Structures are given as structure tokens and as C-alpha cells.
Amino acid sequence: MQGWRALTVGIVTLAAFGPVALAADPAAPSPTPATRTPIVGPGAYTHPTRQFTIVIPPDAQAEERGPQRYLYVQSRRGYAITVQTGDAKPAATLAQMAGKLEAQNLGPGKRWSRKTDERAITLGGLPAIETVYEGTNVRVRAFIARGRRTDFVFMAAAPPNLHDDLKAEIDEFLARFKPAAAELPPAAAGAAPAAKEGSAKTSPVAPVPPSPSGGPMQRFSDGRFGFTIQYPGDWMATREGNYTVVFSGRPGSEAYQAMVSVQNVQPPSAKSPAEAVAAALADLKATLANSAVDLKLEAETPLVHGAGAARLEGQQFLVSYTHAGHRFRKWAVVLPRAAGNVAHIWSYTSPESRFDAFRPIAEAMLDSWAIGGGG
Numbered sequence: 001m002q003g004w005r006a007l008t009v010g011i012v013t014l015a016a017f018g019p020v021a022l023a024a025d026p027a028a029p030s031p032t033p034a035t036r037t038p039i040v041g042p043g044a045y046t047h048p049t050r051q052f053t054i055v056i057p058p059d060a061q062a063e064e065r066g067p068q069r070y071l072y073v074q075s076r077r078g079y080a081i082t083v084q085t086g087d088a089k090p091a092a093t094l095a096q097m098a099g100k101l102e103a104q105n106l107g108p109g110k111r112w113s114r115k116t117d118e119r120a121i122t123l124g125g126l127p128a129i130e131t132v133y134e135g136t137n138v139r140v141r142a143f144i145a146r147g148r149r150t151d152f153v154f155m156a157a158a159p160p161n162l163h164d165d166l167k168a169e170i171d172e173f174l175a176r177f178k179p180a181a182a183e184l185p186p187a188a189a190g191a192a193p194a195a196k197e198g199s200a201k202t203s204p205v206a207p208v209p210p211s212p213s214g215g216p217m218q219r220f221s222d223g224r225f226g227f228t229i230q231y232p233g234d235w236m237a238t239r240e241g242n243y244t245v246v247f248s249g250r251p252g253s254e255a256y257q258a259m260v261s262v263q264n265v266q267p268p269s270a271k272s273p274a275e276a277v278a279a280a281l282a283d284l285k286a287t288l289a290n291s292a293v294d295l296k297l298e299a300e301t302p303l304v305h306g307a308g309a310a311r312l313e314g315q316q317f318l319v320s321y322t323h324a325g326h327r328f329r330k331w332a333v334v335l336p337r338a339a340g341n342v343a344h345i346w347s348y349t350s351p352e353s354r355f356d357a358f359r360p361i362a363e364a365m366l367d368s369w370a371i372g373g374g375g
Contacts, residue, residue, distance in 0.1 A: 043303055043316065043333070044367050047071065050085045050150050051180040052124075055363050057173060058318045058331045058348075059298060073173070076298060079158040079166045081173060088151050094120075094129040097144050097151065101131075111135050124177040125184050126152070139163040141170065147183030172360065217368075220245065225264060226337065227344060230368035232361060247365070258350045258358035260365050266342050273336030273343075277314050280343035281334050288330075292321035298329075305335055305369070312336060312371060320352055329355040331362065337371060344371055 045062065046053045048069060056062045060075040071083040089097070098118070106112045112133035121128050121143075128145035143154040154177075156170045217230040220237050222245075231237060231247045235255065238246045243264035249255020267279035289295070300317035314335035321328055332347040346369060348362035 043305065043363075045071070046307055047083075047085070052083075052085075052150075052152070052183070053178045054083070054173070055176040055367070057169070058359060058363075061299060061301065075169070077166060077169060078162045079156060079170060081154060081156045081170065084153045084155075085150050086153075088146060088149055090146075094127065094144050094146060097153075098129055098131050098142070101142060101144070101153070102133075106133060111138075112140065123152075123154075123174060124179045126179060127185070128152075134160065143174065145179075147179050148185060149183055150179070152177075152179070169356075176363075217364075220247075225262070226342070227262065227369060227371045229262060229365055229370070231260070231365055254354070255358060255361075257354060258348070258361070260346070260348050260362055262369070263345045264342055265345065270341035270343075272341065273339065276341040276343040277334050277336050280345060281315055284332075284334075284345060288321070292323045292328075294322045296320045303333055303335070305333070305366075306371075310370065310372070312338065327352040331359075333366065335371060 043056060044053055045056050048064075054071075056073060057075060059077055060073050062071060062073045064070070065072050068085065070085065073081045073083075075081075092100075102112075102115065104110075106115060112135040115131060115133050117130070117132040119130050121130050123143055123145040126145040126147050128143055131142045133140045133142065137159055138157050139160045141154075141156045143152075143156075145152040145154070154174065156173075158166050158170075216233050218233055218235075218237075219228060219230050221228045225243065225245065229247075232249075232255075234253075235247050235249055238248075240246055240261075244261060245263075246259055246261045248259045249257075265276075265280045265283070267276055267283065270276040270279045296319060298318040298320060300315075303314050303316040305312050305314065312335045314333060316331070316333040318329065318331045321330070328349055329352050330347055330349045332345065335344050335346070336342070337344065346366060348359070348366075350358055
């Protein structure tokens with residue numbers, strides 16, 4: 001399988017494929033088109049008013065919906081998650097808030113027919129309660145978390161026959177929820193409230209470690225490249241040419257087949273950052289199109305990376321393809337430098353069967369990628 005490593009910077013031609021459609025939201029009324037705003041995904045997302053962050057999975061699309069701009073995430077794997085927010089109501093307990101949710105949705109003639117579980121947890125460092133409901137062809141896990149300023153309501157829905165298989169992916173999504181610093185309780189008040197008698201014992205949603213060994217991350221920094229990025233301590237970084245660096249596990253390890261690459265290109269025809277992205281994207285699509293077969297688009301969206309002065313707008317997509325008799329998936333991101341005509345191409349490539357296993361590491365690396373921080 002050595003030949004496929006040369007394709008880590010290749011990008012597939014996508015013009016023949018249509019966009020991925022969003023399914024109906026199982027946990028909230030369907031809004032009118034005027035209240036639906038597609039957002040970036042996959043990658044890091046920051047809510048415009050509540051300032052919480054979360055990572056949209058590579059196999060998902062997301063929208064902001066309604067005047068409160070609640071987040072709706074639809075995964076091609078078969079689950080949907082909504083994230084709604086409101087001003088904190090400390091006079092109401094989390095159990096009372098769950099009761100209001102049940103009054104609207106649980107019972108004869110309503111969307112949920114029975115409640116199957118309830119427990120206290122912590123979510124993003126906030127005290128929270130999780131409840132589980134079943135209805136016709138759906139199982140819903142509801143999470144209500146309390147910040148100092150905001151109450152958060154997460155609802156994760158999936159068909160009952162898929163829900164157990166998707167539980168780990170939903171937990172992974174929740175583990176990447178980070179409320180704004182102002183939401184976090186004082187350290188002395190950080191513990192979640194006790195679970196009521198007879199419910200499942202308290203257990204936090206644990207974050208996924210970015211390094212497969214659990215060790216510290218390394219930092220790649222070289223002023224010639226114009227960016228910095230963190231990668232697992234037991235991985236290696238290999239420079240391939242003047243402006244390409246490839247990160248992967250060491251030879252002989254399972255992670256050797258998972259590769260994250262970052263390449264800098266300077267299209268001669270580009271006169272602006274946006275033109276650099278467009279030209280680099282077109283050129284790199286052609287590269288992979290000439291080397292791979294059976295190309296299938298899984299998602300393609302705009303991407304906003306970073307925030308504030310570090311905010312950059314680019315493009316991303318997720319594809320699968322066959323090369324040298326093996327099936328692969330690739331998640332590619334193309335971003336501009338803030339000024340000039342240089343584009344940066346980040347990609348994660350893995351055999352299809354192992355893509356999800358190493359995806360959390362790739363996501364952590366993408367989150368740490370800072371363009372313009374080459375010193």
C-alpha cells in the first residue's frame with residue numbers, strides 16, 4: 001500500500017456530484033427556508049452569540065435555524081443532533097426543565113411514547129442531566145446543561161435499531177462541546193448534582209485524547225511554512241519537498257496508515273487569497289482525479305477556520321475513492337493566507353475501514369492548525 005502515500009495532497013474532481021441534502025429534523029419543527037442558514041462543517045464551529053464551540057464531524061452537515069440560531073447537525077451515519085440555548089433560569093432545577101420538555105413531547109399522541117433512563121452527568125464542565133426517550137421509529141437522548149449565563153439543550157435522535165451503534169459517535173460529538181469561559185462554574189461548584197435514586201450512576205462524557213498513546217502533543221513550527229500545528233507525541237513529521245509536511249504514526253504501527261498532510265502552494269495565476277484557494281483547489285482536484293477511481297463525494301462545504309483576527313474562509317470536502325486496489329477516504333481543507341496568493345491545503349487520508357478510528361486525532365490537529373504562526 002505504499003503507493004497511496006503519494007496521494008495525501010491530491011484532491012478529487014467533484015463537479016459531477018450533487019450536494020448532500022439535509023434530512024428533516026426529528027427533534028424540532030422544520031423551519032422555513034428563510035430561517036435556515038447553512039454553516040461550515042466539518043470542523044470547529046463557534047456559536048455567534050453564545051460563543052460555545054463544538055466540532056462538526058466530517059460526515060455531517062450543519063445549519064443554524066430560527067431567530068435564536070440554534071444548531072442542527074445531520075450525519076450521514078444516521079443521527080441528528082440539535083443544540084438550543086436560552087438565558088439561564090437558576091430558579092428552575094435541571095429536573096424541572098426536563099419535566100417541561102416531557103410535558104411538550106412525552107405521552108399519548110406526542111412524539112415520544114416512553115422514558116427509559118435519566119441520570120446526572122457533566123457536559124463541557126457544566127452540571128447536566130441526560131434523559132432518554134423512545135417514540136415511533138426514533139430514540140432520543142436529551143441533555144440539559146446549565147452555565148452561569150446560558151441553559152443548553154442537546155437532543156440526539158436516531159432510529160432505535162441504529163442508536164446503540166451510534167452511541168459512541170454521539171458521545172464523541174458531545175465531548176467536543178466547550179462552553180464559553182464565562183459559563184463555567186467556580187471550581188467549588190463544578191460537580192454535577194447527584195442522580196436521583198434508582199437512576200444510572202453519574203458519569204461524565206469524557207473527552208477523546210488527541211494522542212493514541214495518551215502522551216503529550218508535539219508542535220510543528222517552521223518559519224518557512226508559515227503555520228504551526230500540533231500532532232501526537234508518538235507520530236512522526238516528514239518533510240516532502242520544500243513546502244509539504246506529512247504526519248503519521250511510525251512504521252509498523254496501525255497509525256502509520258493514517259496520514260495528515262499540510263501543503264503550501266502559490267498558484268501563478270492568483271492575484272488574491274480567494275483566487276489562490278480556487279486555483280489550488282482546481283489543480284489538486286485534477287491530481288487525484290488522474291490517480292484514483294470510483295470517486296464518491298460525501299460532503300462539500302465552505303469552511304471558516306479560526307476566529308477574530310485569525311479567521312480564514314476556505315473550502316473543504318470529504319470523499320472516498322479506490323487506489324491501488326484499496327478503498328480510502330479523504331477529508332481535505334483549503335485555506336488562504338490572510339494576504340497574498342498562497343493557499344494552504346490540509347488533508348486527512350486513511351483506509352476507509354480505519355478512517356473513523358483516527359478521525360478524532362485529525363480533528364484535534366485541524367483545530368490546532370494556526371496559519372501565520374510559523375515562528
